[in-house]
Amino acid sequence: MIPRSAALKRAGSTAQISVGRTSSRLKHQSAPGRPGLPSHERVDAFRCPYTSNAAAEKQKRDKDREFFISVLESSATKRDAKAYLQTFGSSGGVTKPNAASVLQDSFTSVSKTPRFIQPSEKGGVVEVLPEVDEAPHVAIVKFRKPQLWDDDILAGVTKTLTQLRTLGLYSVIVVDCDLDDAGSRSWRKVTTHQVDRIARAIGQHGTPGAKVVDSSLSVNAGSEAPTSPFTSSRLYVEFEAALTSPLRSGYMVIVPCAAQSQELGYVPADSNEVVLTLAKFLSGLQIPREAVEQTPEDSTAIQPPRKATVDRIIVVDPIGGIPARDRPKGAHVFINMEDEYDTAKAGLDLVSDNVLEATKQKHLENLKLAKDCLAILPSTASAVITTPAEAANLNPSHPDTTADLTDLVGAVGTRRKQNPLIHNLLTDRPIYSSSLPLGRIKQQPQPQPTSSGNDAHLTTTRGIPPVMSTTTLAKRGLPVTIYPDPRHSGGGPWQPPRPGSPRLRLTDTCVDLPRLIHLIDDSFGRALDAEHYLARVSDSLAGIIIAGEYEGGAILTWERPAGLDEETAYAQGRMVPYLDKFAVLKRSQGAGGVADVVFNAMVRDCFPDGVCWRSRRDNPVNKWYFERSRGSWKLLDSNWAMFWTTPGAALEGGRIRDYESVCRNVVPSWLDKGKAAD
Known part of the structure; x- marks a missing residue:
């Protein structure tokens, strides 16, 4: 067992640091100008009886202000706020979102969550959250x-996790010190110190604080590492209540990367295995050992109940998100795992x-x-990989330098950066879209409009490559099918086919x-006029x-400028690549990317x-189109x-005029001829 300090043994109460302790510290200070009084009388002579309560209230107001600023900066749309309320809104007493202001309703629902404020013996206030009856929403957070x-940075990261808890997402923190001399006394000392440090940092941001659970995992030293996230792991959650009870009471849970071994005692455990084991356990996918030893006929005995809904896997790592070759000094914004x-x-190579x-x-x-985690979690779950500085939402020391990777893309002037974790919880998206061109993310200077003759208004984008975020959002996602692929x-980008050569048709069997x-x-x-469109x-x-x-989906065509036949357009290289239809089901718009x-x-x-x-x-989609295009032209x-x-x-060379000719002359194919064409 890791020897823990007295403070760590009382992690639940130690993490609940009260502002009222300021009063007890004042008792040891001297009051200037009153040397003849005893120390306790000197303090009482200058202390207002309402000082500690007022300080506690001010601190609470400051925290509430910072919290609501973080929420407002998420730029959540009405659709985002509605989706958030459906997932994290309280089941009782939450008003359904209306057209007036869904996002404002989300703030109201959070502020009206039942809270019980009790006076503290030391003059402060202690906030006791009610026990959660239903399975809580949980993020498994790995600190590397x-x-x-x-x-x-630690204070900033723990503040973010506290704000996530206020928004309905509770954290199970896996502490990975990643030491080379794992198993030695130095490993135990470093791990114990960091666990204690994290618990204290969480306690600085209010109550309830954090509970340290360092004896719930066991390990089978003789077994091999699992080859699939769906197979049994070497690790096993033995003491379930040690994890679930604190979560239902509103605490965060801190789990060191260590486990009990019958042969070797308390040993270090691989942090990734710990995260995956906890995800299985909380999702109800940990098969009971008695069911493994004797396979019962009743299948319900094999499937334990779900302990929590794991909505996020968060990795806070100094190396940041997954590097992307096309984003210098930056990371993949979004990864569709499928x-x-x-x-x-x-x-990576x-x-x-x-x-x-x-x-x-x-x-x-x-x-x-x-x-691996997203493979066993619901399709709505996400994984976020970020740096401690971005998770803490700290402003860089020199915001104007382009070499500082902590400066998030999209930051403007002295405005606070958006917190990637809070933004993702409220919107289920990264801070900026993965399909945005680099020049559209942060433009210096602003786009310069230029005129081309009397019949066009041309706008092009010229910007300095931005400082890139090092946060990566990953989802299980969905497969992408392309015909031809x-x-x-032997594939490669699409090229204009030779006139008369075989080509894909929408009536082919590969197309539903x-x-x-x-x-x-x-x-x-x-309604599409299918017959006219197919022709x-x-x-x-x-x-x-x-x-x-x-x-x-998207349907793309090779179009010819007006007045050119196919042979001439092909011979002159004037076939125009054209996006004819771009469509997303209404239920999938704004969700899942x-x-x-x-x-x-x-x-x-x-x-x-x-x-x-x-x-x-x-x-209304034009704003989305404009952000992703290199230029636009109002015809x-x-x-x-x-x-x-x-x-x-x-x-150059008239290519833009060919584009204009195609866009002016493509004939719409809709059954309702009276409506404006799309």
């Missing part, structure tokens, strides 16, 4: 190398040579941990046409992109050299706005 974090895990894994092999290995372990060997039509109808809110794209189809089970997944597949795999499309000028004498992702140099 907390001994490298200074006190300010489609991008292998790409992200292979990309292509990052800068300045990254040490040991660091690359840690990145690989974090990536695999996220994949440019990712397979009824589901594709339903996707378009649902996304646009109007229009039969000889121009470039390919289609499908996300998941037709939850989102479906639109980003489809858009990224289009610009990364299919048309990396550029594609154009059009949209009604009053289309005069029409209701269309044109967008493109083609680099500026490629638009």
Whole structure:
């Protein structure tokens, strides 16, 4: 057993630091000008009886202010707030969101959560949260190398976790000191000290504090590491109540990376195995040992009840998120595990040579941990990998320097940075979209509009590459199917087909046409004239992109400028890559990054050299399009706005006029002819 200090043994109460202790410390100070009085009378002569209560109330108001600022800065939409309330809103007494202000309702629901305030013997206030009847929402948080974090960073990280708890997400903190001499006395000393330090830091942010659970795990020293997250682990949660009871009472739980072994006593445990074991246990996936030893006929005896809903896996690691080759000094913003895990894994070998092999290995372990955990958790769960500085939401010492990786992308002037963990909880998204071009994330200077003649208004984006965030959000995600698939060997980006050559058609057996039509109808809110549409794209189809089970998709074509036949357009290299339909089911809009997944597949795999499309000028999606395009053009004498992702140099020689000609002349295919075309 790890020898713990007296403070650590009382972690539940030690972490509940009261402001009232200020009064007891004053008793040992002398009051100037009254040397003849005894010490206790000198203090009483200058102390107001309401001082400690007033200080406690002021501290609480300051904390509430910081909390609400963090929530407001998340920029949550009404859809985000509604989704948050449906997941984390209290089951009783929460008003349903309405059209007036859903986000404001989320603040109200949090503030009206039942709280019991009791006076403290030392003059402060103690807040006692009611015991949670239903399974709590939990984040399993891995702290790697907390001994490298200074006190300010640790205080900031624990404050963030406290704010997450206020929003309904309770933390189980796994402490991984990652020492080379694991098992020695120094390992035990360092681990004990860091656990005590974390418990005290949590207690500084109010009550209830944290409970240390250091004896709930056991290990079978003779077994091998599991090869799959679905197989039995070497680790096992023996004392269930030690974990579940504090969570139901509103405490955070701190778990050192150690376990009991019958042969070796108290031994260190692999932190990733600890996280995965806790995820299985809390999700009701830990198979009871008695069921393993004797397989009962009753299958219900094998499946234990769910102890909690694990919504987040959070890795707070000094090395940050998974490096991305196309984001210098930055990390992957979002990883769709179903489609991008292998790409992200292979990309670790292509990052800068300045990254040490040991660091690359840690990145690989974090990536695999996220994949394994998300494989056994609900599809709504997420994994967030970030640095201590970003989790603490600390401003850099020199905000103007572009070399400081703690400066989040999108920060403007002296405005506080958005906290990636709070933002993700409220929106289920990263701070900025993974499909945003780098120049759109932080622009210096602002885009400069230029005019081209009297019939166009052209806007291009010129910006300085931003300082990149080192936070990565990962979800189990959904598979992406592309016809024809440019990712397979011998594929490559789509190219215009030779006139008369075989090409893909929407009536091919690989395409589920009824589901594709339903996707378009649902996304646009109007009925497609399928017969007219199939005839229009039969000889121009470039390919289609499908996300998941037709939850989102894109239909792309090769179009010809007006007045050119196919032979001439092909011979002159004037075939225009055109995004004809971009659709996401209404129930999937704004959730899970479906639109980003489809858009990224289009610009990364299919048309990396550029594609154009059009949209009604009053289309509310235009802001989303504008942020992801390299330029836009409002076509005069029409209701269309044109967008493109083609680099500026490629638009020379009249290419932009070909784009305009296509966007003006594509004929819509809707059954309701009276409505404005999309």
